[in-house]
Amino acid sequence: MAKHRLGIVGFGGMGNWHRELIESGIENLEIAGMFDIKEERQEAARELGYRAYESLDALLADETVDMILISTPNDCHKPIAVKAMEAGKNVVSEKPVTLSSEDLLEMIDASKRTGKIFTVHQNRRWDEDFLTVKKLYDENALGDVFNIESRVHGSRGIPGDWRGKKEHGGGMMLDWGVHIIDQMLLMVKEKITSIYCKVNHVTNYEVDDGFTLILTFESGKTALLEVGTSNFIELPRWYMLGENGSVQIDDFLVHGKIVRITDWDKNDAVPVKTAAGLTKTMAPRTDDTIHTEPVVKVDSDIKDFYRNVMAAIEGREEQLIKHDELLRVMRVMETALRSAELNQVLPFEA
DSSP states (O other), X not given: OOOEEEEEEOOSHHHHHHHHHHHTTOTTEEEEEEEOSSHHHHHHHHHTTOEEOSSHHHHHHOTTOOEEEEOSOGGGHHHHHHHHHXXXXXXXXXXSOOSOHHHHHHHHHHHHHHTOOEEEEOGGGGOHHHHHHHHHHHTTBTBSEEEEEEEEEOSSOSOSSGXXXXXXXXXXXXXXXXXXXXXXXXXXXXXXXXXXXXEEOSSOSSSOSEEEEEEEETTSOEEEEEEESSOSSOOOSEEEEXXXXXXXXXXXXXXXXXXXXXXXXXXXXXXXXXXXEEESTTOOOOGGGEEEEEOOOOOOOTHHHHHHHHHHHTTSSOOSSOHHHHHHHHHHHHHHHHHHHHTSOEEOOO
């Protein structure tokens, strides 16, 4: 099997993450070198023993390189990707793929024109918290699901680099929204009938530093997706409600539990007294009417991303990250931001 050689464009935090992943061992994949516009990152590549290409053109001219990873600021993805494909290279872009669906269509067109693989590193598809909740959803573990909540909370604001600049494609919708929307659409395979979104500007007024997004699906199922960067008390990573139970996953490490009903008919409600009255409706269930168990984590291997890219280049597999999926996520994000601007519920795929 042929050895694939990857050139990295943009050797910052994510570029270095990819370097570490590939160095840890992915069969038939090696790094040819890097190019970065910052000399200190060029020097970092040299210190690691890699070639630091003097320019993007020099990297693209290297006939031993068949794959390009683009890990630059978001606004640079499209021009570099199109140029690389036109130079005969297969392209892996960091997410978000670009800043608009219009730009994405140009990138997809370049892939079709050149016959080169173009894909995006939607790495959160391999997060084990997501794979665990998706397995429970797919297995109908709770009966019919009517609500899913997906949250990512932090308390450090937006990083103080290009991610806080609108011109570079900053903001949490493009940074984390692209992940949790992608996950939700992979799980719930229904048309979306409406979108409503509110964005936050707590620490940054140029781009959003958080948002709350509500998707309504054609079955009536709803999904609440939330990203926050000023949350000093985090809510659960996942909270899923079905007719026969609930699932809560607390964090990326997949701590959590499943609670299922075992006896709908038993009248076990003991009124709860509050300072101002009592309630039976909100009284907790007794243990003999429910079954509680820990969630069982689904394991994953992020190296499967690159294995699939190489197999797609060789014509052995379809791309896991498909162009129509990327385009749909981008259009959801665009509609969400438009909803926030108008403060209106907007139709989508209705």
